[in-house]
Amino acid sequence: MIEIAPLPWLSATIVGITPVTSRVKSFRLAVVFDRPALAGQHVDVRLTAPDGYQAQRSYSIASAPSTDGTIELMVEGLAQGEVSGFFDGVAEVGDTIEVRGPIGGAFVWRAEDGGPLLLVGGGSGVVPLLAMLRHRAEAAPMVPALLLYSVRDGTEAIARDELIRRARDEPGFDLMLNLTREGGRRIDATLTDEALARLGRPRHAYLCGANPFVSTASELLVEAGLSPGTIRTERFGG
Numbered sequence: 001m002i003e004i005a006p007l008p009w010l011s012a013t014i015v016g017i018t019p020v021t022s023r024v025k026s027f028r029l030a031v032v033f034d035r036p037a038l039a040g041q042h043v044d045v046r047l048t049a050p051d052g053y054q055a056q057r058s059y060s061i062a063s064a065p066s067t068d069g070t071i072e073l074m075v076e077g078l079a080q081g082e083v084s085g086f087f088d089g090v091a092e093v094g095d096t097i098e099v100r101g102p103i104g105g106a107f108v109w110r111a112e113d114g115g116p117l118l119l120v121g122g123g124s125g126v127v128p129l130l131a132m133l134r135h136r137a138e139a140a141p142m143v144p145a146l147l148l149y150s151v152r153d154g155t156e157a158i159a160r161d162e163l164i165r166r167a168r169d170e171p172g173f174d175l176m177l178n179l180t181r182e183g184g185r186r187i188d189a190t191l192t193d194e195a196l197a198r199l200g201r202p203r204h205a206y207l208c209g210a211n212p213f214v215s216t217a218s219e220l221l222v223e224a225g226l227s228p229g230t231i232r233t234e235r236f237g238g
């Protein structure tokens with residue numbers, strides 16, 4: 001039997017903090033993994049209080065694969081959130097935290113996987129999809145891709161300007177921004193059917209967000225005729 005050693009906890013230094021929306025901040029971490037992170041992967045973050053109490057949560061990597069020794073996380077501050085509350089209100093540039101990773105084998109897209117690529121994100125679930133789009137732009141710009149991004153309103157849309165700019169400037173990338181409180185709708189067949197009509201039949205579909213969002217989106221795509229084998233999901237809880 002082959003024994004797989006657990007990933008080690010590593011010290012990561014926060015080297016940059018940037019507001020993304022009123023509820024989400026971007027954190028640039030300096031950390032050296034023993035392998036480069038792939039688009040779609042996440043890290044585990046572990047915080048330790050002075051009395052030894054520990055809390056551990058997962059956060060997707062927003063940055064494209066790189067060898068510059070940093071990764072970007074985007075964390076939504078939740079009311080009474082134990083770990084997101086630390087990121088939202090306590091964390092400062094220069095702080096060190098523990099991370100381990102990169103983690104995740106199924107929810108990964110590499111340039112050589114090709115497309116068409118359908119990305120469906122709800123709320124902060126767009127974060128790993130952003131990494132895939134950034135990777136696509138750098139490594140496989142000819143791969144057709146569509147992001148259906150559902151979020152409450154324009155002020156809560158993560159990387160909104162970047163996504164709009166990419167849709168304008170990058171041939172083959174199409175953006176459907178669905179603002180549920182600004183004339184949009186909860187994810188339904190009208191939205192997924194429009195996404196499939198605009199993109200064509202995807203070779204890969206990646207769905208990420210809160211549990212109910214991912215379940216609904218996944219059912220809609222299967223009802224629309226996608227084979228379950230083409231659909232990969234990442235659930236943030238909630």
Ligand SMILES: Cc1cc2nc3c(=O)[nH]c(=O)nc-3n(C[C@H](O)[C@H](O)[C@H](O)COP(=O)(O)OP(=O)(O)OC[C@H]3O[C@@H](n4cnc5c(N)ncnc54)[C@H](O)[C@@H]3O)c2cc1C
Binds near residue numbers: 076
């Ligand atoms: C693979 C993976 C990747 C993730 N990537 C990201 C990411 O990139 N950015 C990000 O902001 N989060 C991400 N999450 C969610 C993250 O791991 C935490 O669950 C989230 O930050 C809440 O943790 P907390 O300690 O602040 O809240 P807790 O103290 O655990 O909970 C506080 C309150 O928030 C509720 N809650 C917990 N999780 C959620 C949620 N996801 N949505 C809504 N309500 C919730 C709880 O029910 C509770 O009422 C990811 C989760 C997974 C499994």
